[in-house]
Amino acid sequence: MLTVLNSSAQRTRFCDGLSRRSFLQIGSMALGGLTLPELLRAEQTGTTKTSNKSVIVVYLSGGIAHQDTVDLKPDAPNEIRGEFKPIDSKVPGIQLGELLPKLANCTDRMAIIRSVVGQVDEHSSFQSLTGRTMSVAQREGWPNFGSAIANMMGPKDAITPAFVDLFPTMQHRPYNSPAPGMLGPSFRGVRA
Secondary structure, rough: OOOOEEOOOOOOOOOOOOOHHEEEEEEEEHHHOOHHHHHHHHHHHHHHOOOOOOOOOOOOOOOOOOOHHOOOOOOOOOOOOOOEEEOOOOOOOOOEEOOHHHHOHHHHHOOOOOOOOOOOOOOOOHHHHHHOOOOOOOOOOOOOOOHHHHHOOOOOOOOOOOOOEEEOOOOOOHHOOOOHHHHHHHHOOEEE
């Protein structure tokens, strides 16, 4: 399948349909001396870079607190710090809660993000997974970031889905995983 990056560096697949602008852009390549067979051959030779890396996001809705796991404050007053003791991790200077010794052993292969801040004081998963507030007017249009990454990066191969959504379905709708929104159902996470 022919894939071309558009001006905003997003993948555009041309089996789904071709806009007039895209048609003219591809047609102009022929004027520059690049024929369609050469273009397809160049794509087949693997001129695009691929990565063996994947992103696994563990979102604990109602999960354990950051001050007990990855953001311990052992020198803070009792009313601020968590009840668990810090343990050293595999990375010098990073400590985790004492209940996470296996996680502490693999900190050299992960990124701990301690700076997620919401726009409003709420803890719904919608804000965490879309970066948007929970206003009713916007709720249906914004995609889960897994859907957004699936749209930008596509699947790694024909077998592996671009986005697997293991988010549980909750009765309180704001805690559910946001849908693919404006990206459409083809970017919905595969439910496992």
